[in-house]
Amino acid sequence: MDFKELLEKRRSIRNFEDTPVGVELVMEMLKETTLAPTASNAQPCNFIIVMDRAVIKRISDDSKANLLKEFAVNPHDRLRMYVDVLKDEAFNVFYNAPCLVLVIGDKGVATLDFDTALTVAYLMFAATSRGLGTCWINLGASVRDPDLLRELGVPDECRIVAPIILGYPKEVPMASARHDARVLKVIPGK
Numbered sequence: 001m002d003f004k005e006l007l008e009k010r011r012s013i014r015n016f017e018d019t020p021v022g023v024e025l026v027m028e029m030l031k032e033t034t035l036a037p038t039a040s041n042a043q044p045c046n047f048i049i050v051m052d053r054a055v056i057k058r059i060s061d062d063s064k065a066n067l068l069k070e071f072a073v074n075p076h077d078r079l080r081m082y083v084d085v086l087k088d089e090a091f092n093v094f095y096n097a098p099c100l101v102l103v104i105g106d107k108g109v110a111t112l113d114f115d116t117a118l119t120v121a122y123l124m125f126a127a128t129s130r131g132l133g134t135c136w137i138n139l140g141a142s143v144r145d146p147d148l149l150r151e152l153g154v155p156d157e158c159r160i161v162a163p164i165i166l167g168y169p170k171e172v173p174m175a176s177a178r179h180d181a182r183v184l185k186v187i188p189g190k
């Protein structure tokens with residue numbers, strides 16, 4: 001797969017085959033993510049791999065409940081448009097994926113969000129190159145239940161930045177519409 005094809009085939013996948021993803025394969029891809037650039041080469045990302053669908057569902061349920069509580073306090077929350085879907089008990093924010101990778105990092109790292117985004121991009125490309133699909137699920141990041149966080153092994157000083165679902169796609173959708181790159185100005189060299 002050349003680079004252009006990799007870019008085109010990397011889609012957000014929300015419909016997975018039942019086929020499990022081997023933990024060794026996930027480890028192999030996570031090793032590739034360590035090549036991602038991070039500020040000061042701090043490499044702040046840690047990973048929790050969840051293959052148990054019952055645990056994945058509990059993470060979904062806790063995150064949904066917490067988001068709904070937050071909307072009640074802050075009606076202008078930018079995720080408020082998802083309120084109806086979050087109220088749907090049957091909706092699993094992780095789309096019943098066979099594998100969930102939680103990318104977590106120390107709350108004190110100022111560049112954690114940027115570093116994580118690049119690390120996740122590497123994970124997405126590592127997965128796509130192997131015929132796997134991924135999707136970043138921000139709706140699944142609002143886990144607060146202390147018992148669940150402890151069970152997941154999230155240290156107190158860390159926060160969940162990126163929940164990434166992984167699995168073999170039932171199908172890879174066409175790229176959704178993109179506008180042209182908005183280049184506001186080109187200042188030519190002299």
Ligand SMILES: Cc1cc2nc3c(=O)[nH]c(=O)nc-3n(C[C@H](O)[C@H](O)[C@H](O)COP(=O)(O)O)c2cc1C
Pocket residue numbers: 010011012013014135136137138139140175176
């Ligand atoms: C930071 C981030 C958070 C996202 N959160 C969600 C989410 O909670 N649920 C979901 O279904 N998709 C989520 N997505 C996927 C986007 O909807 C998707 O990337 C976008 O529609 C473009 O489609 P594509 O990834 O197939 O190119 C998220 C993507 C990013 C980068």
